[in-house]
Each structure stands twice: as C-alpha cells, then as structure tokens.
Amino acid sequence: MRVLRAGAATSNITPWLGVSISGGFQDQKARHVHDELHARCLVLDDGETRLAFALVDVALLGRELIDEAKARIREHTGIPPTHVLVAATHTHSAPTTIPLAQCEPDPAYQKFLVQRVADGVRRAANQLAPARIGWGAVDVPQHVFNRRWRMKPGAVPANPFGATNELVRTNPGVNNPDLVEPSGPTDPQVWFVSVQSTNGRPVALLADYSLHYVGGVTPGDLSADYYGVFAERMTELLQAERSRPPFVAMLANGTSGNINNVNFRGGQPRQPAYGQMRLVANDVATAVHNALVKVQHRDWVPLAAAHSELKLAVRRPAPEELPRARELVGRAPSFPRMATLPEVYARESIIMADWPAQVSLPLQAFRIGDVRLGAIPGEPFAEVGLEVKRRSPNTFVISLANGYYGYIPTPEQHRLGGYETWRCRWSFLETEASVRIVDELLGLLGKAGH
Numbered sequence: 001m002r003v004l005r006a007g008a009a010t011s012n013i014t015p016w017l018g019v020s021i022s023g024g025f026q027d028q029k030a031r032h033v034h035d036e037l038h039a040r041c042l043v044l045d046d047g048e049t050r051l052a053f054a055l056v057d058v059a060l061l062g063r064e065l066i067d068e069a070k071a072r073i074r075e076h077t078g079i080p081p082t083h084v085l086v087a088a089t090h091t092h093s094a095p096t097t098i099p100l101a102q103c104e105p106d107p108a109y110q111k112f113l114v115q116r117v118a119d120g121v122r123r124a125a126n127q128l129a130p131a132r133i134g135w136g137a138v139d140v141p142q143h144v145f146n147r148r149w150r151m152k153p154g155a156v157p158a159n160p161f162g163a164t165n166e167l168v169r170t171n172p173g174v175n176n177p178d179l180v181e182p183s184g185p186t187d188p189q190v191w192f193v194s195v196q197s198t199n200g201r202p203v204a205l206l207a208d209y210s211l212h213y214v215g216g217v218t219p220g221d222l223s224a225d226y227y228g229v230f231a232e233r234m235t236e237l238l239q240a241e242r243s244r245p246p247f248v249a250m251l252a253n254g255t256s257g258n259i260n261n262v263n264f265r266g267g268q269p270r271q272p273a274y275g276q277m278r279l280v281a282n283d284v285a286t287a288v289h290n291a292l293v294k295v296q297h298r299d300w301v302p303l304a305a306a307h308s309e310l311k312l313a314v315r316r317p318a319p320e321e322l323p324r325a326r327e328l329v330g331r332a333p334s335f336p337r338m339a340t341l342p343e344v345y346a347r348e349s350i351i352m353a354d355w356p357a358q359v360s361l362p363l364q365a366f367r368i369g370d371v372r373l374g375a376i377p378g379e380p381f382a383e384v385g386l387e388v389k390r391r392s393p394n395t396f397v398i399s400l401a402n403g404y405y406g407y408i409p410t411p412e413q414h415r416l417g418g419y420e421t422w423r424c425r426w427s428f429l430e431t432e433a434s435v436r437i438v439d440e441l442l443g444l445l446g447k448a449g450h
Contacts, residue, residue: 009126017030034093056087135194140190145186174265183258211256211260231251307362348423367449377405411435
C-alpha cells in the first residue's frame, strides 16, 4: 500500500537589531522587532520522491545563499537541490540579504540565515509521518491592484537616464488627476495545498497570492508583513494553535512584479500601522478557509520535479553611458550615499559595467498529484503567471524562488517603460526574458506532470 508522508516546521530567522533593512533606495537600520521572522518549511514524500519547500521572511534571496542552504539540506536529508524550492516572501521590513540599491547585507546574518533555512527543512523532514493532501483555488480580487498606470500626455516625468518617452508611471499617487488606466491586469487567484494527518489534524497549508507586499510598518521595525499575519490567522481559523507537532501555514508570493495593495482610484480607508496587512491577511486566510470545506484530501498522490538552466542576455550599460554616470556619482553631494534617482541609477550603471553578457536562470517545476507549480527566480509581472495558467491548467507560480534575477516585465511592458524596466541590479534581463521563461517553464511543467 502506497503511503504519503509529510512533515512541517518553522525556523526562526529574526536577526539582531542594527542590521540593514532591505526594500528601499536608502539604507535604514533595524531598531525593533514587531514580529518574528521565519523560514516556514514543508517536506512531502510519496515513497519514491521527496519535495521540500522553504518560504523565507525576507525581501530577496540570492542564488549563492540558496545553493549553500540546499547543499546542507542534501547532506543531511538526501533531498537533491532540484527537489528543494526556497523562496523569499518579499516582505520589505526584513534584513538585507544581497547587495541592492544602497543596502548592504551583514555577512554574519547571511551565514546565520543559510543555516536556519537548512535547519528548518531538516526539522520538517525529521517529522515525516503518514498524511493526506488536497488542494484548491479561490479568488480574492479586492486587494490586488496594478501599480503601473498609463497617464495623460505630459504626465510621465523623465526617467533617471533622462529619457522622456515613457508611457507609464509606477505608483503615480492616489487620485492623481492624470490617471488614465492601469497598464496591465491583476491575478486575484489564491492557490493552496492543504496537508493533514491521517486522522484529520492540520499539518501544513501552502498558499500562493500575487500581491507584492502590503507594508504600513513603523520605520525601523522588522516584520514578516502580511505573509506572517496570514500564517497566524490561518492557524487560528483551523483551531490549530495547540497542534503537536505545530501546524505550519505559509504564503508564497505569486507573480506580483507589477501588483500592489494600493487602489490609485481612491476609496481605501487609511489604516494605522500594521492595520492594512491584518485586513489583507484576514481576507485571504478566510477565503482559503472557506474553500477548504470543499477540498478532497487524498491518502496518496504522486510527486515529481523537473529543473533546467535558461541562458538569458543581460542589459548592460553601453560604454558611452558611463562618463555621464561617473560624473553624476562623482559630484553627488551625498557621495557615496546617492540621494536622487539619477544618482542611484548612475551608480548602478557603474556597478554593472563589468557584468557578464548573460546569466543562467534556474527554473523549477513540481507536481503534487493533479496540481503543478512553477518556480521563477525573480519578480515576474502578473501577465507571466496568467499566461502560465492559461497554457497549463491547475498550475500556479511561486516567484522569488531559488535566486534573484530582478523584475521580469513582458516585452510590451518594456516598451511602455516605467520603474520596473529601468536597468539596474533589480532589472537587467533581456526584454524578451518573460517569453523565454514561460516557454521553458511550460516544458518543465510538462515533464513534471508525467
């Protein structure tokens, strides 16, 4: 008789105060811990194949750190790196883990983080026990908004490189009179995978929602954002607070590179600090909980994984751009801390001048019974996830997974311009990257589905 086994665990990754907080152009230091940060982990075993998940409460995770964590996981559990999915949630109130903008990571925290992520997966594997599994999807449309807007003529300012031909503006301001329409869609769907013990006790729940983050934290606070609140609320709704081993709820970031929680047409009541993330997390958790009633949990399902490396070109600065960039950085009154966007992006051009012409992008696909999921190491736009779902039913995408390769706009959105397309260390892939990623990922999903 075939038996599915599952184990789940959390690993506390909260840093010491004083570390750099990621998520902004200017560096800030952690002054307080509002809520603890975690790596939330799940291991599944169908008797032949093991899959592991680690969702980590940080904004970004570089490939080197993830590969090191995966190597430790393999050493202690035997799970191959291709069968381990490690993804950042994208909270903007967590420690800096890779150099970006003007935020620099603490090497001691990087080392600590790698160990704690590996420990979380090991602990989940230690708790493997017979389990049942089910899945479903539900729409939560009221909290996702496209943040890139077409504007009236003349209402889009010059970009940091001096170009004045862009057609969209990111985060244009609530009730801006020059708004025309969003430049793209949203994806309101929440996919979820539910794991129970054979007697019905909740073991874990993995959900996926295409919302960038919520924010609304007190400056200097460390917080897991609405991803952490979702985990707490889901535990309450399932009455699993006293479950042993502890129940683990986790929320992954879908394809949200152009999606946030701000209704630029207005009408959102102003919330106190942390109020909006509680509102969003409660609505998402409640919708998932209500949908769980209809879910059939199975005693066994097949598991599978597929992986590939996709070579993509890098948009590097042209040699003729560098003199202007060096001049801007050299005369910046705040040097070496850039104060204006032209200075910030000039510094990015100088840093990227010697980058390689191409990068190798890790892509991953998992099968869990009849549902499949793809992992993309960056911030793909909502259109990317919607295209994958259109061409591969019963599929969802987890972003910021297995590395970080910046924003991934569609070719059409590249032509429109805007913040997410400006060349820098968080937007550097070729303009056709999204098309090639979707095609490659669909091939992997096909392999994992058989």
